[in-house]
Amino acid sequence: MTYRTRLPHRTRGPGALVTGGSRGLGLFMARQLAERGCVVTIAARDADELERAAVRLREETGATVHTAVCDVRDRAAVGALVREVHERDGLDLVIANAGVIQVAPVDAVDAAEFADAMDTMFFGALHTSLEALPYLKRTRGRLGLIGSVGGLLGVPHLLPYSCAKAAVGALAEGLHAEAAASGVSVTAVHPGLMRTGSHRQAEFGGDVDAEFGWFSTAAGAPLLSMDAERAARRIVDAVIQRRARLVLTAPAKAAQLVHGVAPGLTTRLSGVAARLLPTAQGRGPLRQGAEAGEPRNPVARLVRSWGSARNDRVVDRANQHEPGPRTSS
Template identity: 40%
Template sequence: MQLPKRLIVAGLAAAAALAARRSLTPAYDLRGKSVLVTGGSRGLGLALAEECARRGARLTLMARTQSELERAEQRLREQGAEVQIVCGDVAQEADLARAVAQSVAAWGRLDAVINNAGIIQTGPVQDMTEEDWRTIMEVNAFAPLRLMALALPQLRRHQGRFLLVASIGGKVAVPHLGPYSMSKYAAVGLGAALRSELARDGVSVTTVCPGLMQTGSPRNALVKGDHEREYAFFATLDNLPLVSMDAQAAARRMVDAMVRGEAEVMVGLPAVALRYAAALAPELVADLMRLSNNFLPAPTGDTRAVRGFEAESDLTRNNPLKRAAEQRWGQNH
């Protein structure tokens, strides 16, 4: 059944009007605004904090490790940022509540929240336990839901912003990232639901789906199965110049999306290409994912998880791009 031409023209006109309205809407000014960044002590979170600081925001960083928070705080203060730190776990609602309360106590308000904290697990699905899937859902999907609920009174009061960092893994399921993809698919759906329902409260929700970024994050990822081979594959891909994106550039694009009030943004050319390929040719992409799995390590039956830095080999230890990313974004402590 073909749609009437008038309906098609009306739809296109409405889309053009919405696009024009969005382009004419002034960007959200971060100068003097209070911004809470979870997972802000290293990696992408630290890059996002630096980008917000460059735009004049006053920062509250939340992460689990006090020493890493203190290093990040010192680094940001040396750049002239106004910043405070809160040590806590995003999987604990009381810690999230404390971070929101301390943001308001320190700066008098809370204007924007960047939900960046997350965990990555890599390995064959056969080597994952049900607990692995539940744990990553708590951190990557339920934590941002709880954080929004706690921050909403402040965000509503100040016509605030909520930036939800998801992943291209929330659009295309990549082999050996099963639990991670499930949690990020949930995060993408959460972001879309929150955006549509909170708009009438004046709260803008933006979901960003980056591809691989040079943040040094594989060092702290949870690795299962054939630990050394899994980690070598993951860490190498994460630092290939044509495949992965510079963390600072990625952070700039994400904060741009937040201040413009964009709905959903793919960050990095590979992420954009994969997103549209999956939309236009889902069977082809599914076949490519199936074929790529043949080149990955086979399941071992070992459900023990190690951190990436515990699975170092000569291949990863001597990778200069990987070392540089870890050093730059505080992942090597």
């Protein structure tokens, strides 16, 4: 492979860290890095989930894969993790991916859900960046921050997620500008919908079954979503190539363009879309997708079954079977 798709070799391989690496997109990115000769550490909150992911990665790639139980909301814990990886493997590449997905109308959530999203996604990315940068400066390393098209425009029924991802995007752009002089590259990644099996782990509020129905349909629909393993390959390529920004999926690129040219029109169109989504049925605890039922309407069930079929098939490979502590997008 060329330098465009592979990190420079050392005797033992470059050291890479992926937060939220136990399942979904994080797991697929870790696999890409392992296949390219990296010594990979995957970090998440659930020890059992991490071990299942690591066993699979070792069997499939033959690479050295370490695990670390870490809550990225805790800066001291992140600092200890980053220092351990640096001292053991060297720290050449870091991808901050840990996240949560909350799907509900704003009437069904409270400030706590916004705080939870910000703590995990924005402050998780911030803690990872601040703790990793001193080591990455020594290796002229690479940092990737996983945002979302949901951070480029406000998405109805995903407002906590959109707000946190918008902050991640701003952080990535600012760090890219400031870190460049030290030889560190920072890549802002904004994926659209991907087939990661995340509908199993996402949390739903309001009319839970209906919210699960539209989200799982959209997240798996062939024309709207992207194969997550292909997305992971492109993301890792972009980070290795030191690209400043990557937007994935044609719908995400179109949404970014329209919003940039006509933000008022985009907001009005979002309002139209919001009217088609389920209405709130009061506040209450959010429930994970694995606990949701099928839509009550038979036509809606048929549409969900069609739209979600590809996403359902990736659940096993993405290590999304067991509901547990939320660790990855």
